[in-house]
Amino acid sequence: MAGLPGWGFGPIRPYSGDPKQIDFDPPVEYSTGNGRHYWVFRDLVYSTTETLTAADVKALALEAENKVKARLSRARALMAQVDVLEHGGREPIPDDVKMFVWQRDGGKCVRCGSNRNLEYAHIIPVSMGGANTARNLQLLCEGCNRAKAGSLV
Numbered sequence: 257m258a259g260l261p262g263w264g265f266g267p268i269r270p271y272s273g274d275p276k277q278i279d280f281d282p283p284v285e286y287s288t289g290n291g292r293h294y295w296v297f298r299d300l301v302y303s304t305t306e307t308l309t310a311a312d313v314k315a316l317a318l319e320a321e322n323k324v325k326a327r328l329s330r331a332r333a334l335m336a337q338v339d340v341l342e343h344g345g346r347e348p349i350p351d352d353v354k355m356f357v358w359q360r361d362g363g364k365c366v367r368c369g370s371n372r373n374l375e376y377a378h379i380i381p382v383s384m385g386g387a388n389t390a391r392n393l394q395l396l397c398e399g400c401n402r403a404k405a406g407s408l409v
């Protein structure tokens with residue numbers, strides 16, 4: 257956080273005190289030491305170098321929690337995207353690239369020469385960073401494509 261050196265506010269560990277009291281809201285300052293203040297809010301211990309009020313601690317704790325949530329949802333969105341890429345729901349291959357690959361590969365499977373059930377197959381899989389470019393695509397029949405996919409696993 258620029259402009260606030262030594263702010264260093266964040267949850268450091270779950271609260272492990274009295275198990276009957278695990279829901280501190282508003283936050284409670286329960287110890288001070290080495291220039292740090294220790295607060296417990298809900299079931300987490302927070303440490304800060306600042307002298308804060310309970311309301312400050314709650315605001316900061318909620319902000320930290322929101323940041324974590326935002327980071328989690330970004331990470332989950334990314335995972336979902338990878339999942340989609342790996343399991344069929346791929347980025348569409350541009351039409352001009354398809355046309356180029358079709359012409360280059362002569363409208364037939366580059367492995368067995370079949371012209372049935374042809375697919376645009378990635379040489380380097382999308383999940384491994386392969387792109388939808390003509391250089392990374394080839395025409396394969398369904399059978400050869402499945403065989404190739406199997407050999408990569």
Ligand SMILES: [Zn+2]
Pocket residue numbers: 365366367368369370396397398399400401
């Ligand atoms: Zn084939």
